[in-house]
Amino acid sequence: MADILRGLDGSDWAKATEKSLRRNCPLSVECTLQLVRRVRGFDKIEPALEMEYRFTSRSASMGDFVEGIRAAIIDKDRNPQWNPATIEDVTPLNISQMLMPLGKEALKL
16 A cells, blocks of 8 residues: 555545545555455456455454544544554564464455
8 A cells, every 4th residue: 555655646546545545544545455456356256256255254252443433433532542553654564464374264256
């Protein structure tokens, strides 16, 4: 994601895009990008759905889904405290932990 942000040209569209990306959960933004990159070569939808399920499954327990709900719906403070706090703070390990296979909890299609 850092490469994408660095590649933005300073136009109004680029500024709005960066603002939107930074407003969202950094871990979710990075995982989404990684998911898109990983599934590009698949010739079937099932492996893509399996990978998305891994992320979705872990979002509530390891990700910031609950924090987003708290900030938007429960407290309505619109001030989520993401962990990691910024896109730059997300590590490859964070992403791998969200996307690694689920074992016996894997999606069964």
